[in-house]
Amino acid sequence: MTSETGFDTGLYDRFPTRGPRPAGELEKLEDAWCGPKGWQWISAINNNFIGVYYLGAAMLFFVLAGALALLMRTQLALPMNGVLPQETYNQLFTMHGTMMMFLFAVPAVEALGVLLLPQMLGARDLPFPRLSAYAFWAYLIGGLAFFGSLFFGLAPDGGWFMYPPLTGATYSPGINADFWLLGIGFIEISAIAGAIEIIVGVLRTRAPGMTIDKLPIFAWAMLIFAGMIVIASPSVILATLLLELERAFGWPFFDPLKGGDPLLWQHLFWFFGHPEVYIIFLPAAGAMSTIIPAIARTELVGYRLVVLAMLATGFISFGVWAHHMFTVGMPRMSVNVFSAASMAVSVPAGVQVFAWIATLAAGRMRFNTPGLFAVGGLVIFVVGGLSGVMVAMVPFDWQAHDTYFIVAHLHYVLIGGMVFPLFAAIYYWTPLVSARPLSERMGRWIFWLMFAGMHLTFLPMHLTGLMGMPRRVYTYLPDRGWELPNLLSTAGAYLFGIAVLLWGIDMARNFRPFRRKNAGNIYDGPGLEWLPNDLYSVRSIPVVTSLYPLWDQKGLSRDVATGRYFLPDNPTGGRETLVTSPMNAEPQFLLRMPKPSGWHVWAAVFTAAFFLLLTVQAYAAAALFGMLAVYTMFHWCWLLDRPMTQPRVDIGAGILAPSYAAGPASHGWWAMAITLVVAGMVVLLAGFSYVFLWSSRPELWKPPPDDALIAILGLYAVAALLAWLAVRLLTHDGPRSPVVSTLSMVLSVAALNAAGGLDVAGWLGAGLDPQASSQYAAVTALLAWQGLFLATAALMGLYIGLRLAFRYVLARQPATFEVVALFLAFSAGQGAFVAVLPRLFPGI
Amino acid sequence: MSALDALRGWPPPVLDPAGPFAGPVTTVAWVLFAMGAVVLAIVLVATAAALFGPRRWRARLGGERLVWLGGFAFPVVVLTGLLIYGLTLTRDLSAPPAPGEVRVRVTGEMWWWRVGYLDARGGEAFQDANQIHIPPRAPVVLELEAADVIHSLWIPRLAGKLDMIPGRRNILRLQADRPGVYAAQCAEFCGGPHALMGLVVVAHEPRAYAAWQARQGRPATPLPSRGAEVFAAAGCGACHTVRGTAANGLAGPDLTHIGSRRTLGAGILPNHQGTLAAWVADSQALKPGNRMPAYPVLSGRDLRALAAYLEALK
Amino acid sequence: MRGWSWMLSGLLIWAAHFSALYAIASLDAQTSADDHTLWTSAALVATLLCLAGCGLVLARTGFGAAPALPDRLAALGSLGAAVAICWQALGALFG
CATH class of the missing domain: 1.20.210.10 (Cytochrome c oxidase-like, subunit I domain)
Structure with a gap:
């Protein structure tokens, strides 16, 4: 099988390694992955x-x-x-x-x-x-x-x-x-x-x-x-x-x-x-x-x-x-x-x-x-x-x-x-x-x-x-x-x-969970989950050569448990795991993972409170808790993408891998991409709903505003371009690239919001009243959905600006910028869809 | 046959069709049950053989061939047959109405049925409630509408169900091959006492149908009575119409010929003076949540008089 | 992305066919003409195109001795999709 990432799969032959493992390695691993004590069980994040x-x-x-x-x-x-x-x-x-x-x-x-x-x-x-x-x-x-x-x-x-x-x-x-x-x-x-x-x-x-x-x-x-x-x-x-x-x-x-x-x-x-x-x-x-x-x-x-x-x-x-x-x-x-x-x-x-x-x-x-x-x-x-x-x-x-x-x-x-x-x-x-x-x-x-x-x-x-x-x-x-x-x-x-x-x-x-020793593989199952494991999961990450590794790979359990495979330690000192490629699972980079903290729990509490208060129609309190939820999430994100200390680390048997990744190689970019698929489905289905509502009562529909569609689309295009430019600038190792790049990103946010504003103004000029008809209700819903994205984009602009102020924006470390740019580019595309569909369909 | 006898559940009405819009579906049902029984038997035998069979059998079963045959080839053949059968039948059963068929407009309301009989020009000749009278051996077209929320009209012995959706009109055709009384029910959850939203379909002999139609079309001819006075004094006319009197309310069922109805409360009670009196006194106890308030203010004497008056509206 | 598209090609063709038929059926209902020939023919054309697509995928992978998983999934997917596409076309024909 050809390599997917350029990784030499011949390196797999170095495993299982021989010779004794260095002393203290296991203790360090246990220390990083230690279980929660006392009330810490609330902030636990280990799966x-x-x-x-x-x-x-x-x-x-x-x-x-x-x-x-x-x-x-x-x-x-x-x-x-x-x-x-x-x-x-x-x-x-x-x-x-x-x-x-x-x-x-x-x-x-x-x-x-x-x-x-x-x-x-x-x-x-x-x-x-x-x-x-x-x-x-x-x-x-x-x-x-x-x-x-x-x-x-x-x-x-x-x-x-x-x-x-x-x-x-x-x-x-x-x-x-x-x-x-x-x-x-x-x-x-x-x-x-x-x-x-x-x-x-x-x-x-x-x-x-x-x-x-x-x-x-x-x-x-x-x-x-x-x-x-x-x-x-x-x-x-x-x-x-x-x-x-x-x-x-x-x-x-x-x-x-x-x-x-x-x-x-x-x-x-x-x-x-x-x-x-x-x-x-x-x-x-x-x-x-x-x-x-x-x-x-x-x-x-x-x-x-x-x-x-x-x-x-x-x-x-x-x-x-x-x-x-x-x-x-x-x-x-x-x-x-x-x-x-x-x-x-x-x-x-x-x-x-x-x-x-x-x-x-x-x-x-x-x-x-x-x-x-x-x-x-x-x-x-x-x-x-x-x-x-x-x-x-x-x-x-x-x-x-x-x-x-x-x-x-x-x-x-x-x-x-x-x-x-x-x-x-x-x-x-x-x-x-x-x-x-x-x-x-x-x-x-x-x-x-x-x-x-x-x-x-x-x-x-x-x-x-x-x-x-x-x-x-x-x-x-x-x-x-x-x-x-x-x-x-x-x-x-x-x-x-x-x-x-x-x-x-x-x-x-x-049922006695969370003990150091569990009952183990009493049914003689073949999957990796039955390898000896602890809170850090497996002691070392094996090279898999079979669909039924525990049945087919002799001695696997022993070798894994004695640390003879990938990542037998934690080279950066914290919690880590290996990120591999999607098709062939070739090692790509070492992912540094977060430690337990309370922010996500508070975010969950406040989000829940927000929805609950909305339900009981306590709108002021709901707004307060909504802002608290946003703040806690903001803080949660703040801990991400910190400057790296060691660019490349030994992930076992002398194989070096980067400890930083950005763009399509990184896990964060994938998460954003999937989130945007969700958003894209929402707006696609909203488009379906719009057409469906028209088809059920076409005679009630009024003509759309005949205004600045070209200007709106142009601004959205500019926004996408600026976001792309910001990422390109940051991959360039110049002394001023963090500042220029941040500026470009903030301008992109501004262009997005200007385009959205023009779109809304056009409809308001045409007498948009969401209670009047299903057409106006559907248009307003589309605009409101886009508005949500524009507000989020504004928050991201603020986030990027703060990161610059704290000197977290570094050249050649564009993970955050890649993610934000992806979001902004999507918002621009979605904005174009929201602007075009109700203006051109069902026709003036 | 009394109306409530028609509500019995045995033999299962889906398997006991009484007209050409239900009969073929019963045949489909039996075909499907047979298919299901055969497939289930195959799966059970194969599973038993896989678990307990001799080594030789198990060796034959334990390969991809079984998956291709049992999981792909066999279902594709069976399902292709079923699909063609189903599509043919769907087409036949949903043929558009022919001109000249009797048309009845049935409107689902929370939790009763407004039934309007249409004349040749499509206008409403007269209104009735909670029962549909039809001539036998001829297709009848029901125009289904809803006044508030979604309901669904289901007369299992005559046809499959069809929803009544606000803002839309659906066309359901049915035909009874024999005179008789057929139970029907709302099948889409419509809130509150959805469980108690039934109706009956009455198929008459042609001549009886014509007579019924003529009688229903006429206004009521009540004699002045104490019951009539109670009816007027209690304000019944604000919600109910009795054609030929001052009562012209539109919110509730038309009562012009309530005495001739088979059931009361939308298919839940037999209709006689006793149940009429009980219904007026406290319909909320009989059908909790329905839109008619209880009338605890009416004395026993008033109730009896009112019930007698209503029962006389034949 | 290309690897995934290839692996799922048969199923993607199914999705395209289903969407096409759903759109055609909706247009048919919207125009509410008594003559359905136009839309039935459109459904048939879509079906033939999609079946040809399935055929192409099958021809490219074949049922060789031990194809790699993505090829195998593409072939099996096309086969399954072809069945479903034929059934859906039957549905349109009986419309």
């Missing part, structure tokens, strides 16, 4: 801690949302039952769905990634440890506040897909819906932060030699998962923003009386909502594809087919959103195309199922708890997949849609496709983080109870649906024959609840 916190919080929300389900099943056990009043029930089912999707399923798999990926990839930690800690704290605080709304009767009650107009200000005047909109928007920010972390982690922090064809299947799954979050969640962020704007300010995006269209919400929501199902499923499937080979002690059959299947799922899942809308009266050609795509998306699922079966056949299955959960999950998932094919048939969906048949279908898919694999993962990987494994004996009980409870609950629901019972009903009339299946479902739900209770007892008795 060994954050991963466990994260998964723990996700499981807490699983139990809480499950408890809500038990309450609902109690109410539905009998017809016209009076256990729960109607409004409470409506809140409960909304919260159950929302929490299971947003507070349990996505965070749980994301947490699994944060916990496992560094170990699996042979990295010391994820590339942005404070970002994942921030994501965790934001999620925990936001999630608890969201759940707490139940106790005040303020929980949202419009269903987890929150269709307007029901959720608009007219029919949901309370702040309940705002809890959903702001809470979910906020939690999506946390999910995106985690996704950036995971993408950069998987692509850039793999052990040397772990080329893309030796990437563990779970890492593939997490990579695709994170990519899907980046593409899908902008849609729900946009949707929640638009609905919140309509509720708070009366901008009519969904109100048909002023040219809005309730269907716009459905398109935006499901463009996120359906991929969401696969976002949840893929990591769990990746876990299955990891656990099944380990338990059957054989390689995964069809690794490449499974990788392709997961990639194909990632793509095609974006072409099926409207199968949730077969009953809204869409044109037939659209319906048909979505039906075809919905069929197509089931093929990759079939490929994975048969790869698992073939793997079981090729090896010899051990019937331990992870194995049982894996096989049980497979069977349940197949049932859910088959009912999925049924509802992909449009005429059948006309009957089954919004009935208990769908409730059965989605629970089979999600429990078989995600919950059972997650429990398999918990039992399989607990020995990695706990001093004691979980109990095998209890595990089997839990499995069988859960398996039986699952079928008893959801199998009858297929029939209940065909018998005419719609979903989301707080009660039902007697004498419809619905009593028996509902009673069975309730009994099954309690069985499932008992299983979860037993699991909680098992955890309480055996």
Whole structure:
């Protein structure tokens, strides 16, 4: 294989090194990576801690949302039952769905990634440890506040897909819906932060030699998962923003009386909502594809087919959103195309199922708890997949849609496709983080109870649906024959609840995290995560030559543990990890990592407070906390890109690597690029919404201003050019280059804001009134979105100026400038889009 | 057959079609169940063989060939067949209405149904609520609209469901092959008592349909009674219309012929004097959250008189 | 970037086809003419173009003995995409 970076892969032959390691090396490493003491656990950023916190919080929300389900099943056990009043029930089912999707399923798999990926990839930690800690704290605080709304009767009650107009200000005047909109928007920010972390982690922090064809299947799954979050969640962020704007300010995006269209919400929501199902499923499937080979002690059959299947799922899942809308009266050609795509998306699922079966056949299955959960999950998932094919048939969906048949279908898919694999993962990987494994004996009980409870609950629901019972009903009339299946479902739900209770007892008795010594590789797994490890992850970072390194590379554990591979020490004295190239994992540079600090925690607290205060309409306090959040983030960034002390360091066996990187080689540039993809998706979908709103009521649209479009575009071009120039100037080693370069960057910010100002002035001159029509509302939203970027650009200008004042701007160290320039160039491009689209479409 | 008998759930209405817009879907359902059973059996047998089978079987199963055959080739063949079947049926079932078909406008409102019968020119001949009367053995066109939030009309024995979306009009066609009463339900969550938003579809013999139509088109002819006085004094007319009297409210259901309806409260109660009185006295206890206030001020005597008056509006 | 585009080429072709058909279906609904021939033909042209693309990718990679992972994924992706594209085209034909 040709080299990707110019690194000579022949150097890998120097490992494992011989001879004794220098004294004190290990102590220095331990010192840098020491665990938190006392209250420091709050500021911990090591993935060994954050991963466990994260998964723990996700499981807490699983139990809480499950408890809500038990309450609902109690109410539905009998017809016209009076256990729960109607409004409470409506809140409960909304919260159950929302929490299971947003507070349990996505965070749980994301947490699994944060916990496992560094170990699996042979990295010391994820590339942005404070970002994942921030994501965790934001999620925990936001999630608890969201759940707490139940106790005040303020929980949202419009269903987890929150269709307007029901959720608009007219029919949901309370702040309940705002809890959903702001809470979910906020939690999506946390999910995106985690996704950036995971993408950069998987692509850039793999052990040397772990080329893309030796990437563990779970890492593939997490990579695709994170990519899907980046593409899908902008849609729900946009949707929640638009609905919140309509509720708070009366901008009519969904109100048909002023040219809005309730269907716009459905398109935006499901463009996120359906991929969401696969976002949840893929990591769990990746876990299955990891656990099944380990338990059957054989390689995964069809690794490449499974990788392709997961990639194909990632793509095609974006072409099926409207199968949730077969009953809204869409044109037939659209319906048909979505039906075809919905069929197509089931093929990759079939490929994975048969790869698992073939793997079981090729090896010899051990019937331990992870194995049982894996096989049980497979069977349940197949049932859910088959009912999925049924509802992909449009005429059948006309009957089954919004009935208990769908409730059965989605629970089979999600429990078989995600919950059972997650429990398999918990039992399989607990020995990695706990001093004691979980109990095998209890595990089997839990499995069988859960398996039986699952079928008893959801199998009858297929029939209940065909018998005419719609979903989301707080009660039902007697004498419809619905009593028996509902009673069975309730009994099954309690069985499932008992299983979860037993699991909680098992955890309480055996889960002992954060000890120096963990139970280790009791299942004889083949992945790097089973190398002997400590808080610094592996003692040295191995050269990987196999997809199953612990099975195929003899003596690897010993050599790694005695420091005979890459980075056996910490040459710069702090926390570090190796950054490698995305395809071939060739070492590129040594990444100096941050130490624990409180800033990201405060940033999370203040961001959460900001959103919560917005929800309860305490706008002044919200503004205060918003500013505090910005300040803490500012401070957090302030610690980045400090002047380097040693340009090149020994990363093991005398191999030298830079300790600084800027531009596309650096991890920070990648994170910014991914963030901008998110932003680009938001503005692209906003453009879609704009066109969609026009198409629904073209006769109401007014002509745009015929003004300075050329001037606006020219200014944006100048801004992009100046940003580019700033970076070029800084790579030039002149005595005045920091000052000139900073000046160029600040001018770029000024040009951006001037262009944005011209754009807004043009529209105001044309009588822009966002409450008047969907056209004006959409234009205002586009301008406001661009305004957010211009304000951020101004902050960045301030940041750059301060860095110059503190003499942090140094020639040949342009990492920060590269990142800022990328942002400014994007803002210019986005500004041009925002200026052009509403002026040229639908035509003057 | 009484109205509430029609609401029974067995045999499952989706599998017990009563017209050409539901029948083919039932066939699809059975085909799909058969497909599902076969595929599930294949997966279970393969899994069992992989786990417990003799070494020779397992060697045959444990390779990429199984993944290609079971995961790719087989699904592609089956799904291609299903897709063509589904597309054909979608086309047939969503054919546009022919001119001259009976048209009824059904408007979903929080949490009841306004039903307007349209004349040949598309104007509304008269209004009714919470039940749809249709002639048998002829396609009927329902124009679905929504007044407030999204609702969805689902009459499982006659057709699949179709949403009612504010600002849009959807066209649902259905046909009953036999006279009878067919249960229907709102299928899209519409807030509050969405669970209690039902209706019935009544298919008459052609002659009975014509008679019903003629009767419904006429205004009410109530005799002066104490019930009529209570109706006027309690202000019922502010929300309800009784054609032929001073009551001309538009917020609630038209009550001109309420006595002839099969159900009360949008498909949730049988309709007789007792339930009418109970509904007026405290509809919030029977259907919490509905838009009609309770009338605790009315005495028992008043309620009985009012119920008698309403029941007489046939 | 080029490596990734090549590896995902088949799936990218699928995405292009899906977007094209979604746009065509929307335009069809927007113009609301009774005659759908124009848009059906547009869908067919898009389909043929995309299928040709899949064919090209397959021809470039072939099913050699042990291709590198990116080539293999490109080939498999094109094969899968071709199936999905045919199905979507059927959907448009029945529109």
